[in-house]
Amino acid sequence: MLPLLTLILLLLGTIIGSCGSIYLKLGAKDFNLNLIKQIRNKNIILGLFLFAFSAMLYMFLLKTEPLSILYPLTSLGYIWVALFSVAVLKEKMSLPKWLGIACIIVGIFLISYFH
């Protein structure tokens, strides 16, 4: 099994990155190519900041863990984004999407438990 610290940092990193995606989505409705004005778009700035932070965590993990293991595990982020989209953005989930989440959980279990 992967070290506990790695798993915790991975959870934290993917959750932070997913929050970044949600904030980018919230900011996207006020987005245009007038990039200077976008400095006032708090949602976009916060989203980018969260993205950068999760990228830093990812680099930190990449220092010790093999790429072939760590990269598939980042698909945890898809699960958080789906859940946050339902909770925050009130988007609808369908059966195929729930099945997709189940498949990803199985895949992540296989990769991290049997390490």
Place this chain on the structure above:
Amino acid sequence: MVNKINKKENAAGQNRANRINQEKQGKLSSITLMIVCTIFTSLGQLFLKFGANKLQFSLQGIFLNLPLFAGIIFYGVGAVLLIYSLKKANLSFIYPFVSLSFIWVSLLSYFFLNESPSFIQLLGIPCIIIGVSLIGGGR
């Protein structure tokens, strides 16, 4: 009279055929773009790993880390290609191709990093690919 109507119908049919053809070509080119995009992002991952191996948490250590910058540039090119391929095709249609990157990264880390995950771990990758395709491609 009949001839005219026939001609009009013919023209309309031609138009429709043209449009369908164009849509097909649009889809094809966006798939190609998407595949190139996944190759770029996977190369980006490889270089990020090279960069992470010699990463030092100091200003100098980060700014003199060439593989890290190479990784970021590959990633940036991948992102631009993704946006272009999304211009022509629906997200739900194109998204399953995103998970190709899981295959490329596995291959790249086998050949360039000498990593060899166990068989059970490799089974996890198709699960994730199916899962990501279902989430991105589902309605």
